[in-house]
Amino acid sequence: MMPRIRVSLIYLYVLLALVLLFTSITLTGHTVQGRQRMEGERRIAARFLLSDLCLSTESRHTRHLSQPELLAAFQDLPGFHDHFPSSSFIRPQKLNWQGVVAQETLRRE
Amino acid sequence: MLTHTWIITQTLGQTIAVILLLIVVFKSLPILMHWNRESASFLQLKLERRTYLISTIIQFVFWYQIAGLLLFLITVNNILPGSIKGAMCATGVLSVNIFGYPLLWIKLIAVIVYAQFLFLNRMDGREPLYPLTPNKYYWLFPALLLVIADFILSLLYFSKIEPDIIATCCSISFSTAKDSSIFFIAANVRMVPMLIFFYLSFALLVISVIFFNRGPELSFVISLGFTTTAVFLLKNHFVKYIYGLPSHNCLFDIFWGRYYYIGYILFSALIISLICSLLLLTLKYIEKGLSAPVKPIRKILQWGAVLGSTLFTLLCSIYWLNWIFLD
Amino acid sequence: MNRWLNILDYAIISLLRRRRKQIALVVIYTLVVAFFASVIFFTGALRQEAVYVLSDLPELWVQRLAGGRLVPIAQSKIDSIAVIRGVKRVLPRLWGYYYDSPSGAVFTITGSDSLPKGLKLLDAAIGGGLDSNQVFCGSGFPETHFTGLGQQLGLIDYKGCLHSFEIVGRFSSQSDLLTRDLIILSPSAARKILGIAKNNYTDLAVEVWNPDEAETVGRKIDRLFPSVRVVTSAQLRSTYEALFSHRGGIFIYGALISLFSFLILAWDRASGLSREERQELGILKGIGWQISDVLWMKFWEGAVISLTSTICGLVLAYLHVFYLNAPLLRPFLIGWSVLYPEYRLQPAFAFSEVLLIVMLAVVPFIAATIIPAWRGAVTDPAEVMQNG
Incomplete structure (x- = not known):
C-alpha cells in the first residue's frame, strides 16, 4: 500500500495560510504613519475650522457635504441640473426652511 | 434603513432561514402523518431518507441563527448607534420603535427551541429504531413560527428606523427609573436581599444539578430563577463594577471592546447554563424510550449547567470584589 | 477526527477530479465576494477617517439664510451670540x-x-x-x-x-x-x-462649554435669530455616516443579484448530477457509506469551494482598496471633478466586517447546495448500478 497523502490536511494548511496572509496584511496595513497622518489631519481641521473632507470637488454640495445649501439645484445657472455623478452616492438629508434644529423642535412639540 | 449593508445581510439570512424552514415543515408533514416504524413499505423508506434532509437543514439554520444573533448584537451595539441621532448604545437603538426588544427576545427564544430540537434529534439518531421520530417533529412548528416572527419583526424594526428622529438613550432611561417596566424598578428594590437570593439560587442550582438526578424539574425552575435574577442584578448591580461608574446602569455597554467584550462571555455562559438545565429536563421525559446509555450525556449536560452558571457568577463576583478590595 | 479527515480527503479529491468545472465556479464566486467586500472595506475606511478627522471641531455651525440662500453674517450677530449662556467662543x-x-x-x-x-x-x-x-x-x-x-x-x-x-x-x-x-x-x-x-463673515462656528448642551444652545440660537440655520457637529458627522450607506446599500443589492445568479449556477451544478457522479454516489453507497457520510462529503465539497473563494475574495478586495486605492470605486465619488485627492486610506480592521462578508458569502451558498446534496445522498445504489 502506498503511503497516503492527506489532501485534506494540505488543504487545511493552505486555508490557514490564506487566513494568516489576510490577517497579516490587514494588521501591517494599519500603520503608525497612517495614524499620524490622521492625527495631523485632525489638527488641521480643528485649526482652520474645516468641516468637510475633500472627496470630490465637482460641485459645491459634494465638496462641503455638511454645509447644506437649499435650492442648490438651480444655483449655478437657471435650469442647470444638479445631477453630478458624485451627488447620487450621497443620501440627501431631510431639511426644511428653518434648518435642521428647527425641524426637531417642531417634532418634539 | 433597509439599504444599510448590515441590515441587508441579516434580512437576506432571515429570508433564507424562512424558506428553508418552510421546506422542512412541508417535508415533515408526511412523516407526522404516515410514519410507521414496523412497516417496510416504499413510503416508509422515503420518509426515513427525508429525516436526513430535515436534520441537516435544522443544524444549518441553528448555526446560522447563532451567528445571526451575534450579527444582530454587533449591529445594535456598534454599527447603528453611529447613524441614529441620540443613541449612544443598544438601549437607544432597540427602543427607537416598539419592535426592537421583542425582536431580541424572539431571537433568544429561537436559539433555545433549536437547541431542544437538535438535542432530540441527536438522541434519536443514536438509536436503531428512531423511538422519538414522529413526535420530535412537532418542535418544528414553534421553530417555524419563531423564524417567521423573527423575519417580520426584523423587517418592521429595520424599516421603521428613522435616523432623523432623536432616540432617547440612557439619559431618559435613568431619569424615569420608577417606570413600571421590570428592569427599571431598581430604585425601589433593595440590593442586598436580591444579592442573597442570587448567590443562594446559584448554590441551590449547583447542588440540585449534581445531586438530584431524579428531579430535573426542580433544577430547571431554580435555573429559571437564577437566570432572571442574574440578568436583573447584572443590569442594576454588577455593571457598575464592570464600568467603574456608580450611576451607569446600562446593560449593553458591556458588549463593547472597551470592556473586553465581557458581555458576550457573560450572556453565553448564562444561556448555556439555562439550555443545559432545560435539556436535563427533556432527557428525563425521553429516557424511558431510549436503549443506549444516557449517563455520559447527562454528565455533559450537568457539567454545562454547572460550569455556565459558575463562570457567570465568578466573573461578576470578581468584578465586584476587585472593586471592594481596591478601595 | 480521522473519519472527518477521510471524508474531507474524499471530497477534495473528487473536486480535483472535476477541476475544470470547479475552477470556473471558484473564480466567479471570488469575484462576487471581492466586489462587495471592496464596497464594505472602502466605506468603512472612509467613515473611520471622517469620524476621526472631524472629532475636534466646534459643536455648532451657524449660517444665515435670506430667500433660501446663504448670505454673509454680520459682526453684530457674533456679538449677540457670544453672550448667550453656555457659549464659550464664537x-x-x-x-x-x-x-x-x-x-x-x-x-x-x-x-x-x-x-x-x-x-x-x-x-x-x-x-x-x-x-x-x-x-x-x-x-x-x-x-x-x-x-x-x-x-x-x-x-x-x-x-x-x-x-x-x-x-x-x-x-x-x-x-x-x-x-x-x-x-x-x-x-x-x-x-x-x-x-x-x-x-x-460667511458663517460661524460656535464652541460651547458643555458639549451635552450643544442641542439646547443650538435651539436657543435658532429661536433668537430668525433666518438662521444651526447645524450641530453630530449632524455633521452623521452626514458622513450616511455617505455611501445609501448607495453603498444599492451596490450591495447589485452584488446580491450577481450572487443570486451565481447561486442558481451553483444549485444547477449541484443538482444536475452527471451520470458518472450518480454512479460514483451509487458505488459509495454500495460499499457501505451511510447517507449521512455522503451528505457530509457533499457538504464538505460546498464548504471547500465557498471558504476558498471567500478568503480569496477578501484578500483580493483588500488589495484592491488599500494597495491599489480602489480604482473601481473612487471614480464614482470623483465624478467630473478636475481636482481630486489621491488619498491612501487607513484600513479600518474590524472583525465584525469580516464576519459580515463571510455571512453574506457562505450562508446562501451552503443553503443552496443542501437540498441537491441530499438528493444525491439518497440515491439508491441498486437502481444506479442497474441503469448506469
Whole structure:
C-alpha cells in the first residue's frame, strides 16, 4: 500500500495560510504613519475650522457635504441640473426652511 | 434603513432561514402523518431518507441563527448607534420603535427551541429504531413560527428606523427609573436581599444539578430563577463594577471592546447554563424510550449547567470584589 | 477526527477530479465576494477617517439664510451670540469657492489669521500669521499650475482684478483628503477675493462649554435669530455616516443579484448530477457509506469551494482598496471633478466586517447546495448500478 497523502490536511494548511496572509496584511496595513497622518489631519481641521473632507470637488454640495445649501439645484445657472455623478452616492438629508434644529423642535412639540 | 449593508445581510439570512424552514415543515408533514416504524413499505423508506434532509437543514439554520444573533448584537451595539441621532448604545437603538426588544427576545427564544430540537434529534439518531421520530417533529412548528416572527419583526424594526428622529438613550432611561417596566424598578428594590437570593439560587442550582438526578424539574425552575435574577442584578448591580461608574446602569455597554467584550462571555455562559438545565429536563421525559446509555450525556449536560452558571457568577463576583478590595 | 479527515480527503479529491468545472465556479464566486467586500472595506475606511478627522471641531455651525440662500453674517450677530449662556467662543469663518479658469478646477478659499504652529503636515516658510500677500495652499494648486513654495499664485477677485500672492506654505499630499483644494489667505485678502464686505463673515462656528448642551444652545440660537440655520457637529458627522450607506446599500443589492445568479449556477451544478457522479454516489453507497457520510462529503465539497473563494475574495478586495486605492470605486465619488485627492486610506480592521462578508458569502451558498446534496445522498445504489 502506498503511503497516503492527506489532501485534506494540505488543504487545511493552505486555508490557514490564506487566513494568516489576510490577517497579516490587514494588521501591517494599519500603520503608525497612517495614524499620524490622521492625527495631523485632525489638527488641521480643528485649526482652520474645516468641516468637510475633500472627496470630490465637482460641485459645491459634494465638496462641503455638511454645509447644506437649499435650492442648490438651480444655483449655478437657471435650469442647470444638479445631477453630478458624485451627488447620487450621497443620501440627501431631510431639511426644511428653518434648518435642521428647527425641524426637531417642531417634532418634539 | 433597509439599504444599510448590515441590515441587508441579516434580512437576506432571515429570508433564507424562512424558506428553508418552510421546506422542512412541508417535508415533515408526511412523516407526522404516515410514519410507521414496523412497516417496510416504499413510503416508509422515503420518509426515513427525508429525516436526513430535515436534520441537516435544522443544524444549518441553528448555526446560522447563532451567528445571526451575534450579527444582530454587533449591529445594535456598534454599527447603528453611529447613524441614529441620540443613541449612544443598544438601549437607544432597540427602543427607537416598539419592535426592537421583542425582536431580541424572539431571537433568544429561537436559539433555545433549536437547541431542544437538535438535542432530540441527536438522541434519536443514536438509536436503531428512531423511538422519538414522529413526535420530535412537532418542535418544528414553534421553530417555524419563531423564524417567521423573527423575519417580520426584523423587517418592521429595520424599516421603521428613522435616523432623523432623536432616540432617547440612557439619559431618559435613568431619569424615569420608577417606570413600571421590570428592569427599571431598581430604585425601589433593595440590593442586598436580591444579592442573597442570587448567590443562594446559584448554590441551590449547583447542588440540585449534581445531586438530584431524579428531579430535573426542580433544577430547571431554580435555573429559571437564577437566570432572571442574574440578568436583573447584572443590569442594576454588577455593571457598575464592570464600568467603574456608580450611576451607569446600562446593560449593553458591556458588549463593547472597551470592556473586553465581557458581555458576550457573560450572556453565553448564562444561556448555556439555562439550555443545559432545560435539556436535563427533556432527557428525563425521553429516557424511558431510549436503549443506549444516557449517563455520559447527562454528565455533559450537568457539567454545562454547572460550569455556565459558575463562570457567570465568578466573573461578576470578581468584578465586584476587585472593586471592594481596591478601595 | 480521522473519519472527518477521510471524508474531507474524499471530497477534495473528487473536486480535483472535476477541476475544470470547479475552477470556473471558484473564480466567479471570488469575484462576487471581492466586489462587495471592496464596497464594505472602502466605506468603512472612509467613515473611520471622517469620524476621526472631524472629532475636534466646534459643536455648532451657524449660517444665515435670506430667500433660501446663504448670505454673509454680520459682526453684530457674533456679538449677540457670544453672550448667550453656555457659549464659550464664537469663531467666524470666511470661506467660499473659487473657479480657476486656466485649470478648470474649483478651489476652496478659506480666510485665517491663526498661527499655524505645530502642524506636522504643513510645510511652512513662515512662523507667524499670514500677510495680506501670502498664502498657504493644498497640493492641488501647485500641481495644476506647476508652481511651488516661494512662487507666485494669481487669483482674480470678484471685481475682475488680478491679485498676486506668494506661496509661503504647502500642505503635504498626505493630508489630501482634507486639504487638496484649499487656498488659505489672510482674512483681508480672502474678503477681497470672495467679495465679502468688512465686518461680515460667511458663517460661524460656535464652541460651547458643555458639549451635552450643544442641542439646547443650538435651539436657543435658532429661536433668537430668525433666518438662521444651526447645524450641530453630530449632524455633521452623521452626514458622513450616511455617505455611501445609501448607495453603498444599492451596490450591495447589485452584488446580491450577481450572487443570486451565481447561486442558481451553483444549485444547477449541484443538482444536475452527471451520470458518472450518480454512479460514483451509487458505488459509495454500495460499499457501505451511510447517507449521512455522503451528505457530509457533499457538504464538505460546498464548504471547500465557498471558504476558498471567500478568503480569496477578501484578500483580493483588500488589495484592491488599500494597495491599489480602489480604482473601481473612487471614480464614482470623483465624478467630473478636475481636482481630486489621491488619498491612501487607513484600513479600518474590524472583525465584525469580516464576519459580515463571510455571512453574506457562505450562508446562501451552503443553503443552496443542501437540498441537491441530499438528493444525491439518497440515491439508491441498486437502481444506479442497474441503469448506469
